[in-house]
Amino acid sequence: MGGSIYIGISGWRYEPWRGVFYPEGLVQSRELEYASRQLSTIEINGSFYSLQRPHSYAEWYAATPPGFVFSCKGNRFLTHILRLRDPEGPLANVLASGVFELREKLGPFLWQFPPNFQFDPERMERFFALLPHDTDAALARARLYEPRMEGRTSLDAGPKRPMRHAVEIRHDSFRDPAFIALLRKYKVALVVADTAGKWPYLEDVTADFMYLRLHGDKELYASGYSDEALDRWAARIRAWTSGGQPEDAHLASSKAPLKRAKRDLYCYFDNDIKVHAPFDAQRLMQRLGLR
Template sequence: MSGATYIGISGWRYAPWRGSFYPPGLAQRLELEYAASRLASIEINGSFYALQRPASYAAWYAATPPGFVFAVKGNRFLTHMLRLREVEAPLANVLASGVFALREKLGPFLWQFPPNFAFEPERFEHFLSLLPRDTDAALERALRHEPRMEGRVMLDPGPRRPLRHAVEIRHESFVDPAFVALLRRYKVALVVADTAGRWPQFEDLTADFVYLRLHGDKELYASGYDDAAIAHWAARIRAWRDGGQPPDARLIAQRAPPRRAARDVYCYFDNDIKVHAPYDAQRLIAALQGP
């Protein structure tokens, strides 16, 4: 039995997509519904720039079909500004801001770190220890939100469900087996990030799922993926979702991960500048449906 596969895009509101991916005349308020009718998942990236509101998350839930999954990009205030110092209250704010309104469509949280953020084991482990593993733990932390959040919180997580977290790193100091060991201890996924060679790209398996971000293989955020590249990533996804890893996987740590019968895979195209992302996602979906 293979793991589930969620192929999608990072964000959905891009002006160049209108009249191209989105049909001419389609109202902006219908763009998410349109994208979700053709893709299995979308990464919410507005949450990276600012805390979103419960009404927005509820509207996104309503606009998408059963079985759809959202990944939520963690707020950059924690990762880029505070740089993981004194993040307890800001993390509570993120969890209280409305993510529970996604209900069963709430998928992994993505925590992206800037290129100048170096690996400091103690600080990083403290952050990993704060990340809630299920919605009950998330509610417990969300209740500690700052007073300024009053009037814009949603604190009803519904039935208990597991939560997943993934981290995307961009500094060479993370190429350290101790980093991989930390991720495995806390069952947090290392993002496999194709960044046209700009930042580290490694494929160590550290959780019960894989999180893949395809930013462009030749030009960051801009270049599309040709048929050979799509076939390359389809083969890797098949290996991951069957519980294994590609034989040529680029690894930080040589110690093998715990064996699993299957892993879920989340894959998001972020090469949106030239309207490649939604089409490349559809092509990858088709490739995975083939032999």
């Protein structure tokens, strides 16, 4: 028996999907309700562009069925503007902004870095050391939010639950065994990102879960996945979730990961331009015997 597998999409509000994936005439306010009943997880990407409000997270929680999982994309002010300089306040703001309203449906945080952001061991370690790995630690960090957040925070974290973090890199300097060692030290997952060859493709296992982002294998954000490609992904997912890794894995480090009997896995299709993402996600779910 392998780990739990969650397969879904990055975002859900796309005009071209209406009348194709979403039924004709479905009101926009019910799109999440519909999508969450076709797939097991969705990546919230609005949180990347701006801090969302507690009432939005509460609405998303209410719209989705039991067992559904959201991953939450970290705010770009921290990753792209500050580039991890003085991350304490902005990280507290993210954690205070309403994510606790997702309760047990809160899955991993995704921290994505820009293509011109190079591996800086000291800066990365300072950030990783701040990342909370349970909701109690997250609440303690959230309480340090900056004054500008006053009146728009949610600080009820509920019962203690684990929290997970994944990092997506886009610069070749991260092909470094020292980076993989740092991820393993702080139990942060390295995102396996299929980007049609545009950015580094690494499959090093660094945590007790895997995080995949499939942006398109031929054309970034646009191309759909063939049956053959989905069969290949299904085989890799079986290897990872059963505690192993593919024999032909693309690795930056020669050191083997910690042995595990199983790993959970989150996979998001981001090839959304031509409405491939939700259908590719469903086809991969079928290959893995997931409802």
